[in-house]
Amino acid sequence: MNHNLKYCENFSNYKRLNSLEVNIGGIALGGNNPIRIQSMTNTNTLDTDASVEQTIRLALAGSDYVRLTASSTKEAENLAFIKKKLKEKGFSTPLIADIHYNPKAAEIAARTVEKIRINPGNFHDRNLEVKKIYSDKDYVEELEKIQEKLLPLIKVCKQYGTAIRIGTNHGSLSHRVVGRYGDTPKGMVYSTLEFLKMFEDENFKNIVISLKSSNTLVMIEAYRLLAQQMIQNNRIYPLHLGVTEAGNYDEGRIKSAFGIGTLLADGIGDTIRVSLSEPPENEIPVAKKIIKYISEIANEKQNTENTFPNYSPYEFIKRNTSTVLHSGSQKQPSVVLNEVNNINFIEKNYSFNKDSEIWNKTENSPEYLFRKNSEFLTDNYIIESENNFFQFIDTDKVIEYDCWEKLKSANNLILIISGKNIHKSRLFINKLIAEKVNLPVILKISTGFKDKDQALVETSIKAGFLLADGLINGIWIDSDDDIELTHKTALNILQASRQRFSTTEYIICPTCGRTQFDIQKVSDVIKEYTNHLKGIKIAVIGCIVNGIGEMADADYGYVGMGNGKISLYKGKTLVRKGIEEDKALNELIALINESGDWK
Numbered sequence: 001m002n003h004n005l006k007y008c009e010n011f012s013n014y015k016r017l018n019s020l021e022v023n024i025g026g027i028a029l030g031g032n033n034p035i036r037i038q039s040m041t042n043t044n045t046l047d048t049d050a051s052v053e054q055t056i057r058l059a060l061a062g063s064d065y066v067r068l069t070a071s072s073t074k075e076a077e078n079l080a081f082i083k084k085k086l087k088e089k090g091f092s093t094p095l096i097a098d099i100h101y102n103p104k105a106a107e108i109a110a111r112t113v114e115k116i117r118i119n120p121g122n123f124h125d126r127n128l129e130v131k132k133i134y135s136d137k138d139y140v141e142e143l144e145k146i147q148e149k150l151l152p153l154i155k156v157c158k159q160y161g162t163a164i165r166i167g168t169n170h171g172s173l174s175h176r177v178v179g180r181y182g183d184t185p186k187g188m189v190y191s192t193l194e195f196l197k198m199f200e201d202e203n204f205k206n207i208v209i210s211l212k213s214s215n216t217l218v219m220i221e222a223y224r225l226l227a228q229q230m231i232q233n234n235r236i237y238p239l240h241l242g243v244t245e246a247g248n249y250d251e252g253r254i255k256s257a258f259g260i261g262t263l264l265a266d267g268i269g270d271t272i273r274v275s276l277s278e279p280p281e282n283e284i285p286v287a288k289k290i291i292k293y294i295s296e297i298a299n300e301k302q303n304t305e306n307t308f309p310n311y312s313p314y315e316f317i318k319r320n321t322s323t324v325l326h327s328g329s330q331k332q333p334s335v336v337l338n339e340v341n342n343i344n345f346i347e348k349n350y351s352f353n354k355d356s357e358i359w360n361k362t363e364n365s366p367e368y369l370f371r372k373n374s375e376f377l378t379d380n381y382i383i384e385s386e387n388n389f390f391q392f393i394d395t396d397k398v399i400e401y402d403c404w405e406k407l408k409s410a411n412n413l414i415l416i417i418s419g420k421n422i423h424k425s426r427l428f429i430n431k432l433i434a435e436k437v438n439l440p441v442i443l444k445i446s447t448g449f450k451d452k453d454q455a456l457v458e459t460s461i462k463a464g465f466l467l468a469d470g471l472i473n474g475i476w477i478d479s480d481d482d483i484e485l486t487h488k489t490a491l492n493i494l495q496a497s498r499q500r501f502s503t504t505e506y507i508i509c510p511t512c513g514r515t516q517f518d519i520q521k522v523s524d525v526i527k528e529y530t531n532h533l534k535g536i537k538i539a540v541i542g543c544i545v546n547g548i549g550e551m552a553d554a555d556y557g558y559v560g561m562g563n564g565k566i567s568l569y570k571g572k573t574l575v576r577k578g579i580e581e582d583k584a585l586n587e588l589i590a591l592i593n594e595s596g597d598w599k
Contacts, residue, residue: 005228005231005232006228006231006308007224007225007227007228007231007266007268007313007314008224008227008266008267008268009267010267010306011266011306011307011308011309012303012305012306012307012423012427013300013302013303013423014265014266014267014294014297014298014300014423015267016267017227017230017231017236017239017267017268018031018236019031019236019237019238019239019270020205020235020236020237020238021033021238022163022206022207022208022237022238023161023163023206024065024094024096024114024115024163024208025065025092025093025094025095025114025115026092026094027064027065027094029208029238029270029271030208030237030238030270031238033270034291035264035269035270035271035272035291035294036064036065036270036271036272037062037063037064037271037272037273037284037287037288037291038063038064038065038066038067038096038240038271038272038273039058039063039066039067039273039274039280039281039283039284039287040066040067040068040069040098040273040280040510041054041055041058041066041067041068041069041280042054042279042280042510043068045068045069045070045075045078045079045082046074046075046078048078048081048082048085049085051068051082052082052085052086052089054280054281055068055082055086055091055093055095056086056089056091057281058093058280058281058284059091059093061281061284061285062284062287062288063093063284064093064094064271065093065094065095065096065114065115065271066093066094066095066096067095067096067097067098067117068082068095068096068097068098069097069098070097070098070099070102070105070106070108070109071099071100071101071102071105072102072105073102073104073105073108075105076097076099076102076105076106076108076109076112077108079095079097079109079112079113080111080112082095083095083112083113094113094114094115095112095113095114095115096113096114096115096116096117096165097109097110097112097113097115097116097117098117099116099117099118099119099123100119100122101122101123103123103124103149103150103152103153106118106153107152107153107156110153110156110157110160110162111156111160111162113162114162114163115162115163115164115165115208116153116157116162116163116164116165117164117165117167118153118164118165118166118167118195119167119168119169119172120166120167120168120173120174120177120191120192120194120195121168121169121172121173121174121177121191122172122174123146123149123150123195124142124145124146124149133179134176134179134180139176139180142176143194143198146194146195146198147198147201150195150198150199151202154199154202154204157204157206158204161206162206163206163207163208164199164204164206164207164208165207165208165209165210165240166192166195166196166199166207166208166209166210167209167210167212167240168188168191168192168209168210168211168212168222169188169211169212169213169244170183170185170188170211170212170213170214170215170218170219170222170244171213171214171244173187173188173191174191177190177191177194184218185211185218185221185222185225185314186225188211188213188218188222189211189222189225189226189229192209192211192226193226193229196209196237205237207237208237208238208239208240208270208271209226209237209238209239209240210239210240210241210242211223211226212242212243212244213243213244214243214244214245214246214507215498215553216243216255216258216259216262216464216468216496216497216498217316217468217497217498219243219259220259220262220263220468221314221315221316223239223241223263223268223269224263224268224313224314225314226239227239227268228314238270238271239268239269239270239271240269240270240271240272240273241259241260241263241264241268241269241271241272241273242256242259242260242272242273242274242275243255243256243258243259243260243275244275244509244510245275245277245507245508245509245510245539245541246259246274246275246276246277246508246510247276247277247506247507247508247523248276248277248278248508248520248523249278250456250488250489250492251492251495251496251506252274252275252276252277252278252508253274253276253286253453253456253457253460254456254460254489254492254493254496255460255492255496256274256275256276256286256290257286257290257456257457257460257461257464258460258461258463258464258467258468258493258496258497259464259496260272260274260290261290261293261294261457261460261461261464261465262461262464262465262468264290264291264294265294265297265422265423265461265465272287272290272291273287274286274287274290275509275510276510277508277509277510277519277520277523277540278510278520280510283510285453286453286457289453289454289457290457290461292454293454293457293458293461294461297422297423300420300421300423301421303421303423303424303427305427307427307430309430309469310430310433310434311430311433311469311470311471313469316468316469316470316498317470318470318499319429319432319433319469319470319471319472320438321438321439321440321441321473322411322438322439322440323440324389324412324413324414324439324440325367325368325381325389325414326367326368326381327367327414327440327442327473327474328440328473329440329470329473331473332494332499332500333467333472333473333474333475333494333497333499333500334366334367334368334442334473334474335366335367335368335474335475335476335487335490335491335494336366336367336368336369336370336383336416336442336444336474336475336476336477337366337368337369337370337476337477337483337486337487337490338369338370338371338478338479338480339369339370339371339372339373340366340369340373340376340378340380340483341373341375341376341483342483342484343376344484345483345484345487346359346376346378349362349364349365349366349487350362350365350378357377358377358378358379359376359377359378359379360378360379361378361379361380363502363534364491364502365378365380366380366487366490367380367381367474368380368381368382368383368442368474368476369381369382369383370382370383370384370476370478371384372384372385383416389412389413389414390413390414390415390416391407391410391413391414391415391416392416392417392418392444393415393416393417393418393428394417394418394419395417395418395419395421395424395425395427395428396419396420396421396424397419399428404435407432407435407437407439408435408436408437410437410439413439414439414440414441414442414473415439415440415441415442416441416442416443416444416476417429417441417442417443417444417472418443418444418445418446418478422461422462422465422466425443425465425466426465426466426471429441429466429471429472440473440474441471441472441473441474442472442473442474442475442476443462443463443466443472443474443475443476444475444476444478445458445459445462445463445475445476445477445478446478446479447459447477447478447479448479448481449479449481449482449485449486450481452485455479455489456489459475459477459489459493460493460496463475463493463497464493464496464497467493467494467497467499468497470499475490475493475494476490477489477490491503501534501535502534503531503532503533503534504527504530504531504532504533504534504535504536504537504538505535505536505537505538506523506526506527506537506538506539506540507537507538507539507540507541507554508523508539508540508541509540509541509542519540519542522540522558522581523540525585526538526540526558526585526588529585529589530588530589530592532599533592533597533598533599534599536555536556536592536597537553537554537555537556538554538555538556538557538558538588539554539556539557539558539559539569540558541557541558541559541560542560554569554571555570555571555597556568556569556570556588556591556592556597557569557570557572558584558588561577561578564580564581565577565578565579565580565581566578566579566580566581566584566587567579568584568587568588568591570591570595575591576591
């Protein structure tokens with residue numbers, strides 16, 4: 001991949017991609033329009049009153065569009081009653097129908113709602129184990145069958161002015177695509193482009209595109225690859241961003257902000273959905289905070305430098321650095337805290353050495369402290385007193401020639417960078433690469449947690465913007481607020497980057513009308529019993545539609561089957577089926593134990 005093929009309008013500054021404008025029920029998307037917010041109901045679409053009431057709550061919270069599931073033709077037909085009742089109550093919020101496996105339901109829904117979401121992975125063919133090697137002839141024939149299935153939907157959408165989202169998901173690529181391109185970002189992009197060509201062949205351009213994954217790095221890479229293709233083809237469709245199955249609480253907010261914010265900061269994205277496994281109304285304030293911070297980035301002073309990345313933005317490769325103390329490309333990213341001043345935190349994250357009377361670091365301890373606390377002596381490196389190992393650099397300021405010469409000749413040094421302008425921070429590291437300066441870099445982010453969600457969003461975007469390309473070797477959240485929260489936030493950001501795992505990784509689907517059990521309640525219980533399984537990935541998925549496919553790279557899966565039954569997966573292999581819900585947790589623990597992953 002040629003690094004100089006653009007995936008964004010300007011590598012040095014914020015500038016949005018100039019996407020086509022798509023009209024969705026009178027609320028235009030793309031072009032110069034604001035970044036739109038959307039969410040999805042978790043009601044049964046056949047329950048008209050519940051769906052109407054939740055749609056109204058979402059609209060009042062600030063959701064520009066509201067999506068509802070329509071897995072069956074009955075649900076698709078009921079969308080007309082939902083829309084009618086909304087209109088009677090004075091609401092004209094554009095509705096989106098979420099379709100899986102059922103082209104007929106899509107055709108029915110397209111006569112009522114303003115947009116249809118289809119998944120290329122299951123619109124015609126299925127995400128099954130690859131049992132057939134497709135010849136070029138076979139592959140073309142399959143595409144012809146898909147186009148035949150699409151034609152009636154395109155005709156209806158043209159007639160009613162309905163937009164379509166090509167909603168590709170990493171975990172549900174068709175067996176045909178996986179067999180040729182693998183379960184990869186490249187496969188996601190080619191799956192999308194195949195469908196896009198079919199629409200364009202019919203002169204249908206009322207299109208929005210998404211390429212979602214629960215893996216932030218896969219999601220970022222896929223969107224960049226697609227953006228590069230669209231820029232090259234000089235036709236940029238509006239993009240819907242989201243990290244699917246992001247989870248809940250702080251972890252879900254951090255993971256969403258990391259993935260969505262990293263792309264938005266590069267001008268990629270026209271509408272966002274923060275997928276939380278919580279009441280959908282909780283998603284809207286987080287989305288607003290992401291957009292608020294991106295607007296601040298957009299208003300920063302423009303950098304005069306116009307350059308390209310000196311690394312590949314299309315694959316994750318950590319920047320090659322020397323190892324200094326606990327930092328370097330051969331080490332996991334490090335964490336810096338201001339100081340440890342809480343005995344509960346000390347006892348939880350350190351072990352006491354009676355002989356030396358010093359608290360020793362453990363695997364989850366911060367590697368560095370800025371200040372030493374005389375009451376709690378630890379074996380951390382102290383930046384304040386051992387500053388010969390550390391150099392502070394404000395990347396908002398011009399780095400003078402003498403400083404660059406010093407960096408070129410330095411060996412045993414860790415650079416601690418800070419600055420408001422995240423593009424300047426990236427440009428600084430980009431120049432380090434060009435100048436072959438292989439010193440490790442730690443990003444310092446000064447914040448407070450008075451507005452906790454805003455702090456989580458901003459720190460995740462600032463760090464994610466550099467971590468997503470492996471450009472930094474650690475983060476320092478400069479805060480004297482709650483040390484436990486500060487430390488946990490740093491570790492959660494690094495876990496979202498897939499570079500340092502400090503706890504179990506959970507892939508939890510956001511609830512929707514297809515969900516077969518109380519996702520939030522069940523996932524909370526599963527977390528309580530399994531959160532010590534560092535590095536293990538457990539998926540908690542509400543229905544079979546988002547079952548085996550959406551688990552992506554999970555080690556274990558807990559999937560709702562309906563009627564109080566649960567299925568358990570190891571990887572993508574179904575190992576236990578039809579378990580009573582009240583016995584499923586014990587069965588999951590037993591499965592993890594049998595597989596040798598219980599610690």
